[in-house]
Amino acid sequence: MALIDRATAEALTEGLHPDPFSVLGVHDGRLVAFVPGAKRVWAVGKREEELTEIIPEVFASKWDNGPYRLRASNDDAMWDFDDPYSFPPVLGEMDKYLIGEGTHKRLWEKLGAHAITHQGVEGVHFALWAPNARRVSVVGDFNFWDGRRHQMRRLGETGVWEIFVPGLHEGAIYKYELLDGDGRLLPLKADPLGFGAEHPPAQASVVRKLGLHHFGDGAWLKHRAARQERHAPISIYEVHLGSWVRVWDEGGRPLSYHELAEKLIDYVCDLGFTHIELLPITEFPFDGSWGYQPIGLYAPTIRHGRPEEFAELVDAAHRRGVGVILDWVPGHFPTDAHGLQKFDGTALYEHADPREGFHQDWNTLIYNYGRREVSNFLLANALFWLEEYHLDGLRVDAVASMLYRDYSREPGEWIPNKDGGRENLEAIEFLKAMNAASYGGAEGIMTVAEESTAFPGVTRPVHEGGLGFGYKWNMGWMNDTLRYFAREPVHRKFHHNELTFASSYTYSENFILPISHDEVVHGKGSMLGKMPGDEHEKYANLRAFYAFQWAHPGKKLLFMGQEFGQWSEWSHERELDWYLLDDPRHAGLRNLVRDLNRLYREMPALHWGDCDPQGFAWIEADDAENSVFVFERRAPGVPPVVVVANLTPIDRTYRIGLPQGGEWVEFMNTNSAHYGGENWGNLGYITSQSQPHSNRQYSAEVYLPPLSVVMFTPG
Known part of the structure; x- marks a missing residue:
């Protein structure tokens, strides 16, 4: 035979x-x-x-x-x-069962490329989900990119293919070669669960080991929950790692993770931010997407170094008491041929119908959240970053686009849900599951929704019927406040409600007040450029804006460069305009942000009530004629803070109501010379009289510098 x-x-x-x-x-x-x-x-x-x-x-x-x-x-x-x-299979029966069921929360430990010892032999185990492929092979330099050499084994009906390639090691470059169900050869695909990638524009995946960095952040993790809960001070420095600082004597390269672990963390600590938020660092092919069109959701971008060096950056932040939040993109993915698009020849990760599966705004594809394996892929990815890299939170991008089937679509361009409505029921269930798993799997973390609609219960716990996020960006506050401050002061009295309206809903969710990268790109100008008036008034307006933001209920977020008043719009192609700090007015703005962060952290009245209605009360909300606002911030068992904003270029003497008598210290004045102002103020304190005013038993006359915010606390 x-x-x-x-x-x-x-x-x-x-x-x-x-x-x-x-x-x-x-x-x-x-x-x-x-x-x-x-x-x-x-x-x-x-x-x-x-x-x-x-x-x-x-x-x-x-x-x-x-x-x-x-x-x-x-x-x-x-x-x-x-x-x-x-060699026999590496994956066991329980792994196959959980993967097939779409409930494998540690999916990254089984799929992807893992350098292991199998039956006493060192090599790399490759595993991939491609249920509709006729053949799957792993290819690379090690086999001359010949898809015949390492054809993979299909594991039953799970749709998973695997092979152990002996003799391979960490650093091997690879892709997957697939034949679709009709036997047609597809473009080579990067590994959806690859832990590393080549430097763009190269597109292959790279075998990388996890866990090579030994974290020393036990003290941070032990107390993290207390540092990220609703009553804690949270101020976030949003940063794009590729354009924060560049090394111009080395061709203008971006800083490495190793360099950022020192320079960025030193800077953030000096300014007193409690957290950094990284624009997406999940591997992406196109620099101009800023990371918002990722290909490698499980790989920190190689632009700044290897995975263990990214872990070093996170660890360095934690050792200095700084939390790290990742901007995470589970809402869509790009159409690059080496990515997830028609991965096995079918619409596997996306919907087949473009009315459900194509994002018109960004020319990207929308995940099919109703497919259990796709939701598993994304949910496991959230846990991957929280567990493997000790990240403290995920800011979920473009949540509104996930929640609604008709998002940015005209009638006839979308398909209603099974009940005939516009809500994306599958995406809603995915977000609930992701939040429940994240909070249940990594103690003390937080998730943040960038959600711009009035969808109810975004930050309500899942078990109470909400989406389960910890915080939500307050886009309404951001839009109204920016609109108000951009107006010439003479017109502000006609738009007084733009600064007061937020108080009607500010405690409907746990809010973060964001001045993000989105506000300083695409023709919107910089923060300083948005301000009206001559140069002197622009600086004064911006100082008042930041003080108003830090005093207003809600956690804080500021995009890099705005802390010192960058004049130009942000560009990912160059570093920030650090030379501006030679100008005392720009250095003064940065001094102000530093002091606002310090006061915000040290004074419970300024942060305890960010998400609690007992922490805020208006004293004067209706003086539109003078464009003056007075409110109180408070916390249990500590002195209150009274905030007064004079948002006209006219200085005035003004009577304000006070919640108690005695002497009040003026501890913040944006007109201070230290911040670039004229040093006009109240000589450090005011004294109240037992004279009722604005529904308060006590009051005092205060001097209000033009275009300024002053703050007082009992002496």
């Missing part, structure tokens, strides 16, 4: 055999090997036996001598190697 028939051998050489693992290796006392480039092949075990050449590249022999290695030769060389088809 022939060892192997010619048709089977030819199918192996053409990469068309439906199950090469059923033929290659040892089966029923015979050994079959497919060795491209070899003229002679031997099996080496208890004894050595030369295999018979069936057709070129396919060799076979009877074999009953147990484990073996292969030896091959041609006219130029001889080489020994372990046969990948001699």
Whole structure:
């Protein structure tokens, strides 16, 4: 009886055999090997036996001598190697069951590329979900990018393919070669669960080990929950790592994770921010997307270094008492051929119908959240970053686009849900599951929704019917406040409610007040450029804006460069305009942000009630004629803070109501010379009288510098 028939051998050489693992290796006392480039092949075990050449590249022999290695030769060389088809599967039955069920919360430990020792042999285990592919192979420099050499094993009905490639190590470059269900060759695909990637514009995945950095942040993690809860001070410095600082004497390269671990964290600590928020660092091909069109959701971008060096950055922040939030993008993905688009020849990760699966605003594809394996892929990714890299939170991008099927679509361009409504019920269930798993899996973390609609219960717990986020960006506050401050002061009295309206809903969610990168790009100008008036008034307006933001209920977020009043819009192609700090007015703005952060952290009245209505009360909300606002911030058991904003270029003496008598210290004045102002104020304190005013038993006359915010607390 022939060892192997010619048709089977030819199918192996053409990469068309439906199950090469059923033929290659040892089966029923015979050994079959497919060795491209070899003229002679031997099996080496208890004894050595030369295999018979069936057709070129396919060799076979009877074999009953147990484990073996292969030896091959041609006219130029001889080489020994372990046969990948001699190894049993790595994934177990429970893994296959959970993956098939879409409930494997630690998916990254099983899929992707893992450098392991399998049956005493070092190599790399590759596993991939591609249920509709006819064949899947792993290719790379190690096999001359030849998809016939390492055809993978299909694991039952799970749709998962796997292979153990002996002799490979960390750093190997690879992609996947797939034939679709009709046998057509697809573009080579990067690994959806790859932990590393080549430097763009190269597109291959890279085998990377996890856990190479040994964290020393136990003290931070122990107290993290208290530092991120609703009553804690949270002020966030949003940063794009590629354009914060560049090394111009080395070609203008961005800083490495190692350099950022020192320079960025030193800077953030000096300014007193409690957290940094990183624009997406999940691997992405196009610099101009700023990371918002990721290909490698499980890989920190190689632009700044290896995975363990990113872990070093997070660890360095924690050791200095700074939390790290990742801007995370589960709402869409790009159409790049090497990415998730029609991954196995079908609309696997996306919806097939463009009315559900194509994002018109960004020319991207929308995840099919109703497919359990896709939701599992995304949910596990959230846990991956929180657990493997100790991240403290995820800011979820474009939540509104996930919640509504008609987001940015005209009638006829979208498909209603099963109940005939516009809500994306599957995305809503995914977000609930993600938040529940994140808060349940990593103690003390926080999730943040960038959500611009009035969708109810975004920050209500899942068990109470909400989406389960910890915080939500207050886009309404941001839009109204920016609109107000951009107006010429003479017109502000007609738009007084733009600063007071937020108080009607400010405690409907747990809010963060964001001045993000979105407000200083695409023709919107910089924060300083938005301010009206001459140069002197622009600086004064911006100082007042920041003080108003830090005094208003809600956690704080500021995008890099705005802390010192960058004049130009942000560009990802160059670093910030650090030279501006030679100007005392810009240095003064940064001094102000530093002091606002310090006071915000140190004074419970300024942060305890960010998300609690007991922490805020208006004293004067209706003086539109003078464009003056007076409110009180408070916390249990500590002195209150009274904030007064005079948002006209006219200085005035003004009576304000006070919640108690005695002397009040003026501890913040944006007109201070230290911040670039004229040093006009109240000589450090005011004294109240027992004279009712603004529904308060006490009051005092105060001097209000023009375009300024002053703050008082009992002395």
